[in-house]
Amino acid sequence: MSAILRVQDLQTFYVLEVLGTRKVVKAVNGVSLDIHENEVYGIAGESGCGKTTLLRAMFGNIEPPLRHFGGKVLYRMDGEYLDALSLPLHKSREMRFTYIAYVPQGSMSIFNPVSKLRATFMDFLESHVPGTMRKSLLALAEKHLESLGLSARVLDAYPHQLSGGMRQRVSIALATLLRPRVILADEPTTALDVVAQRAVLQLLAAVQKELQNTIVLVTHDMGIHATIATRLGIMYAGKIVEEGYTPDVFASPLHPYTQFLIHSLPRIGDKRVRESAPGNPPSLLHLPPGCPFHPRCPYVLARCREEVPPLLEVTPGHRVACFLREVNHGTA
Amino acid sequence: MRFVRDYLIPRLIQYVLVIFFGITAVFLIPRLTGQDPVLEVIAQIQTQGASLDPVAVKSLMESLRELYGLKGTLGEQYLTMWKRIFSLDFGPSLFQFPAPVSMLLRIYLPWTIGLFATSTILAWILGNILGGVAGYFSQKRWSKVLDAVIMLIRPIPHYIFGVILLILFAYLWAIFPAGGLMLGRKAVFNLRFVMTVLRYSFLPALTLVILGGAAWFQQMKLLVQNIKREDFVQYASAGGVKERILISRYVMRNAMLPQVTQLALVLGQVFSGVLMVEMVFSYPGMGLLLYRGVTRGDYNLVMGITVLSIFTITTAVLVLDLLYPLLDPRIRHR
Numbered sequence A: 001m002s003a004i005l006r007v008q009d010l011q012t013f014y015v016l017e018v019l020g021t022r023k024v025v026k027a028v029n030g031v032s033l034d035i036h037e038n039e040v041y042g043i044a045g046e047s048g049c050g051k052t053t054l055l056r057a058m059f060g061n062i063e064p065p066l067r068h069f070g071g072k073v074l075y076r077m078d079g080e081y082l083d084a085l086s087l088p089l090h091k092s093r094e095m096r097f098t099y100i101a102y103v104p105q106g107s108m109s110i111f112n113p114v115s116k117l118r119a120t121f122m123d124f125l126e127s128h129v130p131g132t133m134r135k136s137l138l139a140l141a142e143k144h145l146e147s148l149g150l151s152a153r154v155l156d157a158y159p160h161q162l163s164g165g166m167r168q169r170v171s172i173a174l175a176t177l178l179r180p181r182v183i184l185a186d187e188p189t190t191a192l193d194v195v196a197q198r199a200v201l202q203l204l205a206a207v208q209k210e211l212q213n214t215i216v217l218v219t220h221d222m223g224i225h226a227t228i229a230t231r232l233g234i235m236y237a238g239k240i241v242e243e244g245y246t247p248d249v250f251a252s253p254l255h256p257y258t259q260f261l262i263h264s265l266p267r268i269g270d271k272r273v274r275e276s277a278p279g280n281p282p283s284l285l286h287l288p289p290g291c292p293f294h295p296r297c298p299y300v301l302a303r304c305r306e307e308v309p310p311l312l313e314v315t316p317g318h319r320v321a322c323f324l325r326e327v328n329h330g331t332a
Numbered sequence B: 001m002r003f004v005r006d007y008l009i010p011r012l013i014q015y016v017l018v019i020f021f022g023i024t025a026v027f028l029i030p031r032l033t034g035q036d037p038v039l040e041v042i043a044q045i046q047t048q049g050a051s052l053d054p055v056a057v058k059s060l061m062e063s064l065r066e067l068y069g070l071k072g073t074l075g076e077q078y079l080t081m082w083k084r085i086f087s088l089d090f091g092p093s094l095f096q097f098p099a100p101v102s103m104l105l106r107i108y109l110p111w112t113i114g115l116f117a118t119s120t121i122l123a124w125i126l127g128n129i130l131g132g133v134a135g136y137f138s139q140k141r142w143s144k145v146l147d148a149v150i151m152l153i154r155p156i157p158h159y160i161f162g163v164i165l166l167i168l169f170a171y172l173w174a175i176f177p178a179g180g181l182m183l184g185r186k187a188v189f190n191l192r193f194v195m196t197v198l199r200y201s202f203l204p205a206l207t208l209v210i211l212g213g214a215a216w217f218q219q220m221k222l223l224v225q226n227i228k229r230e231d232f233v234q235y236a237s238a239g240g241v242k243e244r245i246l247i248s249r250y251v252m253r254n255a256m257l258p259q260v261t262q263l264a265l266v267l268g269q270v271f272s273g274v275l276m277v278e279m280v281f282s283y284p285g286m287g288l289l290l291y292r293g294v295t296r297g298d299y300n301l302v303m304g305i306t307v308l309s310i311f312t313i314t315t316a317v318l319v320l321d322l323l324y325p326l327l328d329p330r331i332r333h334r
């Protein structure tokens, strides 16, 4: 299966000049991913590990202080791969929302507060579908909302008149208006109550069913990944440390960090104290040498302190970046 | 209608109360200072060398008290004041005795409205448009140059800027008159008069537009730079919304909101005029009138101007409150 979106050894760092000294935050530090057609690819990890930054780079939106230091993001269009980070401006503008769409984190505030949602929808449509009558564009927007089970009446509302959950759903509807092949959704359920979370997840499922496209879903909530993600990538300190089909990752997590993430999930009937990974995530300004997880790892080996473990396949489709795989594999 | 019962009527009551208490305060404060304007006038006349016999002084005091609304008990005086306000009759002015204050206001006010209101609105429009565009393109070279120039102009005091313009355009290159439009000239509306006014108000207006515009520019630029960083602008920009739409409907529209509030408050101060500019250009506006009123102890005149100022400022705020929801849908009348 060829990937619809590829990330190859991508490095994007925040470069900050503070009082004359240069600080580099290695937010995405050598990430490689192949994202397939018609799947939900989940990205998990503690906050601050670089998930949002990775999505921004995948969207091709690298703006200061974020800078591109190496690697590629490739979009597949008509059987060819386009380098997303060196597209001419008009081309990347054109591809946004038609090929790839982005629902940013905290998308509560992505709507113009002084305009009705109708105007916002029209602004996006008119910019992408020039030369079409306003009336037919409007009809398009209404039909799209209804096909996703939302009332077209929300277009008459101002953003502040909608509940948080509704605003999130409308932002997903806006992002998918032009039937993009890939949707990047950043923490769409965070800060919502359980009922609203369910509605958002159902909407994402409906979108995926309708458009037969790919969703890259970022959330730190492993429970949500368990229910919706086809495959799962675990991110730690700017790197993918484990990747595999969701059932495989949950059944046999290979990285100690993944094990912590899964074991910290509450389970019905289980009264044991939940343990999360001890200690704090490393500062992306000063990464420890070797494996970035080694200071928190209960199974740390001598070489973990010096060498960075590469991301290697252990069983088909299941990759991990951990030296333990050699120790465990065969014994476990 | 719920709007009328729950919002409009309480708001109008509030409006009336603010004016009532404001004017009452204006009535009480001079009386609390213990100064007697009538005695001051008598003293002034006497220092000018006129010798008055006690009987004449007494009858003069009587008639002055009458003119100043200072006759009778405090309660009677208070009633007299309200009667005068409702009939828009503030009594005679002292320094242009016996011209009534209301006539002076009618003469001076159009000049101030012509200069002050026009140049304030012009400065507002220019400053906001330039500031908005410069804020949106703040990384561009021309924007930085413009910003630097305005940073130099902005702190120049009005009177210095005015004097510089006078030297340049009234003496060195005398294309405009150096002021001296006759004080107290009555406004009539024919072409010749309008041309005269334009010639005489050009330099003071230029002072106000440039210095005022510079202030609006800086505020607007800051507002726009902040709004440009907001999620909804970043998102629309990343999503390919056209720049023209982005600047006007997303950035400017939101940055306008605080500027409209400011403009209403500034315009509400029309009765105080723009003293410094009027002095430099000897322009016959409210600022100069008020200044003379204060320095010469013209009690009725100061009272009249103060009462009308209270009225215009409160009205400006009321109008703003009523219209604001049209500009910002997040604000609702409650």
Ligand SMILES: Nc1ncnc2c1ncn2[C@@H]1O[C@H](COP(=O)(O)OP(=O)(O)O)[C@@H](O)[C@H]1O
Residues within 6 Å of the ligand: A014, A016, A025, A027, A045, A046, A047, A048, A049, A050, A051, A052, A053, A054, A065, A284
């Ligand atoms: N605009 C920025 N400037 C500087 N550092 C940033 C900026 N945005 C994020 N970072 C840093 O980059 C790292 C990754 O952030 P982010 O991608 O937002 O993580 P996540 O989405 O996983 O919480 C964090 O250490 C964060 O502090």
Ligand SMILES: [Mg+2]
Residues within 6 Å of the ligand: A048, A051, A052, A053, A105, A186, A187
């Ligand atoms: Mg994030």
